[in-house]
Amino acid sequence: MNRLATTFNRLRNSGxxxxxxxxxAGDPTLAATVPALRHMADAGADVxxxxxxxxxxxxxxxxxxxxxxxxxxxxxxxxxxxxxxxIFRRENEVTPVVLMGYLNPILxxxxxxxxxxxSQSGVDGLIIVNLPPEEADELKSxxxxxxxxLILLIAPTxxxxxxxxxxxxxxxxxxxxxxxxxxxxxxxxxxxxxRKVASIKKVTDLPVSVGFGIKTPEAAAAIAKVxxxxxxxxxxxxxxxxxxxxxxxLTDIHGFTSALKRSIRAC
Amino acid sequence: xxxxRKGDNELPDSTGHFGPYGGRFVAETLMSALDELTRVYxxxxxxxxxxxxxxxxxxxxxxxxxxxxxxxxxAATVGKARIFLKRxxxxxxxxxxxxNTIGQALLASRMGKRRIIAETGAGQHGVATATVAARLGAExxxxxxxxxxxxxxxxxxxxxxxxxHVQSVDSGxxxxxxxxxxxxxxxxxxxxxxxxIIGSVAGPHPxxxxxxxxxxxxxEECREQCLEQIGQxxxxxxxxxxxxxxxxxxxxxxxxxINVEMIGVEAGGExxxxxxxxxxxxxxxxxxLHGANTYxxxxxxxxxxxxxxxxxxxxxxxxxxxHAYLKDTGRVRYETVTDEEALQAFRLLSECEGxxxxxxxxxxxxxxxxxxxLCDVEDVIVVNLSGRGDKDLESVARLDGVSL
Numbered sequence: 001m002n003r004l005a006t007t008f009n010r011l012r013n014s015g016x017x018x019x020x021x022x023x024x025a026g027d028p029t030l031a032a033t034v035p036a037l038r039h040m041a042d043a044g045a046d047v048x049x050x051x052x053x054x055x056x057x058x059x060x061x062x063x064x065x066x067x068x069x070x071x072x073x074x075x076x077x078x079x080x081x082x083x084x085x086x087i088f089r090r091e092n093e094v095t096p097v098v099l100m101g102y103l104n105p106i107l108x109x110x111x112x113x114x115x116x117x118x119s120q121s122g123v124d125g126l127i128i129v130n131l132p133p134e135e136a137d138e139l140k141s142x143x144x145x146x147x148x149x150l151i152l153l154i155a156p157t158x159x160x161x162x163x164x165x166x167x168x169x170x171x172x173x174x175x176x177x178x179x180x181x182x183x184x185x186x187x188x189x190x191x192x193x194x195r196k197v198a199s200i201k202k203v204t205d206l207p208v209s210v211g212f213g214i215k216t217p218e219a220a221a222a223i224a225k226v227x228x229x230x231x232x233x234x235x236x237x238x239x240x241x242x243x244x245x246x247x248x249x250l251t252d253i254h255g256f257t258s259a260l261k262r263s264i265r266a267c
Numbered sequence: 268x269x270x271x272r273k274g275d276n277e278l279p280d281s282t283g284h285f286g287p288y289g290g291r292f293v294a295e296t297l298m299s300a301l302d303e304l305t306r307v308y309x310x311x312x313x314x315x316x317x318x319x320x321x322x323x324x325x326x327x328x329x330x331x332x333x334x335x336x337x338x339x340x341x342a343a344t345v346g347k348a349r350i351f352l353k354r355x356x357x358x359x360x361x362x363x364x365x366x367n368t369i370g371q372a373l374l375a376s377r378m379g380k381r382r383i384i385a386e387t388g389a390g391q392h393g394v395a396t397a398t399v400a401a402r403l404g405a406e407x408x409x410x411x412x413x414x415x416x417x418x419x420x421x422x423x424x425x426x427x428x429x430x431x432h433v434q435s436v437d438s439g440x441x442x443x444x445x446x447x448x449x450x451x452x453x454x455x456x457x458x459x460x461x462x463x464i465i466g467s468v469a470g471p472h473p474x475x476x477x478x479x480x481x482x483x484x485x486x487e488e489c490r491e492q493c494l495e496q497i498g499q500x501x502x503x504x505x506x507x508x509x510x511x512x513x514x515x516x517x518x519x520x521x522x523x524x525i526n527v528e529m530i531g532v533e534a535g536g537e538x539x540x541x542x543x544x545x546x547x548x549x550x551x552x553x554x555x556l557h558g559a560n561t562y563x564x565x566x567x568x569x570x571x572x573x574x575x576x577x578x579x580x581x582x583x584x585x586x587x588x589x590h591a592y593l594k595d596t597g598r599v600r601y602e603t604v605t606d607e608e609a610l611q612a613f614r615l616l617s618e619c620e621g622x623x624x625x626x627x628x629x630x631x632x633x634x635x636x637x638x639x640x641l642c643d644v645e646d647v648i649v650v651n652l653s654g655r656g657d658k659d660l661e662s663v664a665r666l667d668g669v670s671l
Binding site: 106 | 299
């Protein structure tokens with residue numbers, strides 16, 4: 001059992017809902033990444049999602065685009081992202097880390113070398129925004145051999161028949177994209193999410209996480225009522241990006257993560 | 268007739284692959300819209316009404332067929348071969364782009380989508396999209412890099428005249444690829460109401476095959492015109508390749524004519540010995556961008572490099588996946604031409620023939636001049652004159668130190 005399965009089992013057994021927090025590796029500086037992961041884990045994040053910077057983040061809204069640009073200016077690549085996970089693993093063997101990004105950096109490294117590197121670094125799951133399961137067979141089997149989950153996205157536009165297919169080909173958890181739009185968009189509709197998550201849960205035993213456009217502890221609590229875990233990204237990235245000094249940024253995201261977790265627990 | 272449902276042994280396969288290239292690499296939100304578009308397109312191919320509407324629009328609105336013109340003075344100045352120009356510059360809106368936007372506008376109507384978006388580099392596709400949107404009475408937003416807005420001002424103003432909203436894109440290299448990123452973000456957000464008219468044979472399936480089919484009218488006409496006017500098929504076809512829609516449109520109907528040589532001309536920018544070019548087939552590697560597996564300009568970490576070309580329409584780090592396939596099979600040869608060579612051809616065609624070509628098409632002309640030097644007398648070269656150069660006059664004048 002990998003860290004993701006262990007974590008979701010723990011949550012299920014305690015009747016708790018999970019908090020998944022996202023930052024981009026190397027944003028605002030490379031030195032900030034491991035401390036930021038540590039603070040989020042200490043403040044109650046159950047799963048850590050680490051964005052791999054890419055030049056053309058076509059599914060991301062302005063906040064994560066800018067964070068990706070800042071990270072690229074800092075020279076952060078897929079390899080350096082994995083290095084940060086490996087450093088984090090020296091102090092934390094428990095909290096799952098999921099990489100999220102686009103396909104081309106993985107292709108450039110090579111599927112097999114990537115799987116080896118990710119596995120040795122302590123990565124537990126992978127979300128590739130522009131890789132639907134139809135194109136994912138080879139990567140999936142490579143990842144299975146190193147026990148890394150390929151986490152699939154389900155969108156509001158995904159028809160029920162296709163949800164069934166996604167549910168059987170994904171692993172780790174299913175990621176429901178709560179809005180038609182890019183990350184950090186503004187038009188979250190909780191009752192809509194509730195209906196869709198309920199229909200997903202009918203066809204799968206995998207945990208269902210919900211993300212895109214969840215920005216406040218209140219919204220996180222509302223979504224946590226209907227899902228197994230809540231993903232918060234853009235709001236954290238904005239907090240990191242707007243702080244004037246690293247110490248302040250870390251304090252800010254620690255506080256924000258705690259507030260999200262408290263709110264989810266109280267729901 | 269060029270619009271027909273394809274057989275099982277024809278490419279792309281049912282999942283949009285040309286050998287290892289093409290496919291559908293997009294966010295999940297877009298998958299159902301791409302399925303719908305594929306279905307509507309396939310149904311349209313079986314519908315005589317659709318084909319008749321498309322044909323009528325091309326004749327009466329676009330002005331097809333476009334002439335095949337023998338450029339005798341130009342040919343005599345540069346070498347020995349006979350050079351013919353397929354005059355896509357004479358189409359309504361001044362380029363081949365309208366062939367595709369007419370077809371996709373008909374599909375948008377069939378899907379009941381009342382909002383149209385597009386990306387544009389040189390502005391030719393943006394103008395062609397704004398044009399069909401005006402005709403449909405549809406709301407239209409065109410995404411354009413801020414660098415391209417600066418160098419293609421006449422087309423920006425034209426789009427506004429046509430009622431389109433031109434959205435400046437300031438991210439990344441501020442050119443075509445960034446405009447495409449932004450258009451994809453818009454599409455993901457407004458998927459229920461909006462059809463995205465991609466302007467080239469790039470992007471996820473079904474765009475590469477659909478745009479190729481609409482643009483194949485160029486090659487179909489050209490093949491007939493060659494037989495009628497010259498009494499033979501051409502020895503060589505030459506077309507510029509950015510995304511590659513004018514090239515594939517010319518080449519596709521000739522693919523089985525094995526004696527017809529085909530050359531796609533990429534933008535060599537400041538030279539292939541530098542990093543300042545836009546030639547992924549000649550100087551790139553396979554990878555995934557904007558929905559397809561194809562040749563790209565990318566670094567060893569898989570990050571996309573900023574391309575460079577004097578021509579905004581060729582200033583793109585990727586290329587249509589069918590070109591990637593045709594390169595690997597060797598059926599089409601891909602060459603490069605520098606900014607400087609393209610500019611010389613731009614001036615030479617203007618002076619010799621009274622035709623001002625688009626800077627994009629000038630790349631094809633420049634290669635034809637090099638090839639003609641090595642040809643036998645009476646060899647026939649057809650160059651796709653994909654667009655007219657009015658939009659480029661201001662940038663070329665600026666290089667001459669003249670402010671218009």
